[in-house]
Amino acid sequence: MSEDHADRSRILRERDYRWEGAEDAAYKAEGTHFSGVRRQTLAGGPAGQEALGFETRYFQVEPGGYTSLERHQHAHVVIIVRGHAEVILDQRVASARPLDCLYIAPWTWHQLHAVDADEPLGFLCSVDRDRDRPERPDADALTRLCADPAVARRIRT
Ligand code: MN
Numbered sequence: 001m002s003e004d005h006a007d008r009s010r011i012l013r014e015r016d017y018r019w020e021g022a023e024d025a026a027y028k029a030e031g032t033h034f035s036g037v038r039r040q041t042l043a044g045g046p047a048g049q050e051a052l053g054f055e056t057r058y059f060q061v062e063p064g065g066y067t068s069l070e071r072h073q074h075a076h077v078v079i080i081v082r083g084h085a086e087v088i089l090d091q092r093v094a095s096a097r098p099l100d101c102l103y104i105a106p107w108t109w110h111q112l113h114a115v116d117a118d119e120p121l122g123f124l125c126s127v128d129r130d131r132d133r134p135e136r137p138d139a140d141a142l143t144r145l146c147a148d149p150a151v152a153r154r155i156r157t
Helices: 002-006 139-145 149-154
Strands: 024-026 035-043 054-066 076-082 085-089 092-096 101-104 110-114 121-128
Antiparallel strands (some): 054 121
């Protein structure tokens, strides 16, 4: 049995923050609620060749760009690998730099912003393979989030 898996071990080689053999994917269906984001799935992708219950993805956000503001039941582990981030976590804004590791708990509103003028924000993000769909904020949720002035300044929808 173990022999079946032995030849599936592999190394994806990186060059300039792209991993050879990992497909480039659009971040999400087109929309205006995010900006300047690309994604690669490094492990646990739909091909299902790895014995994993999770996926590890690389996201890159261009300067001034941001991910969508969302929440969901599944949690995230995010490790910054390049650039600096400001991260909305419910009603606060946290700063993060390379090798900082964030845990984003279930049902936490979150949005990552690339704040360097000349360097993209790159981060690794692990999630459950089977997970619920993200929810976007309605007007009431936005009002609650924007009660904090720092969040109100940073938030993009
Ligand atoms: Mn998310």
